Amino acid sequence: EVQLVESGGGLIQPGGSLRLSCTVSGFTVSTSYMSWVRQAPGKGLEWVSVIYIGGSTYYADSVKGRFTISRDTSKNTFYLQMNSLRAEDTAVYYCARGGELPNPFDYWGQGTLVTVSS
């Protein structure tokens, strides 16, 4: 059974850093394209970042230079390092399989809430 489980969310002050994790079972992250998608409270979905099988990474302009996606194949886990956090980064962050053009996101985690507030 495929499962994606996010962790690492919480309350953080503006300017702070947080690292989200997504632990995967049922397939291997080393042979999959993996993404982060976020959803601000009461709002729609926003793609954040993707890491390709070969290691290439892509980011939304809103997080470029502040967020870094990475993976640890030995743990079958991938990450989102979030620095210089802003109030507008407050959202539920979902990890998902997919994000390589032109394929969709076919498996999703349950989401982890990040709240940026003083």
Place this chain on the structure above:
Amino acid sequence: DIQMTQSPSSVSASVGDRVTITCRASQGFSSWLAWYQQKPGKAPKLLIFAASSLQSGVPSRFSGSGSGTDFTLTISSLQPEDFATYYCQQANSFPITFGQGTRLEMK
């Protein structure tokens, strides 16, 4: 960036109704469009990919069509479990973008 605009933003319907949701892209592209269903407090669920391909396990009452700038999601006969929010997503170019969502409510 390709902007995706869904219409309507919300729709009220009854069980058994046929419902169509439209997604318009700011630039034309081939068929690389997906549709997702999201229920409150849950992750999105993939329904349709490549504009018209039904994801495994999704009921056949869901269908998709379109290419270029105009795409549609149709639910042929609404069931109680279909009341949710629906999003389109283009997978043609970065940044990947979603529509703003269409909330399907019970009349």
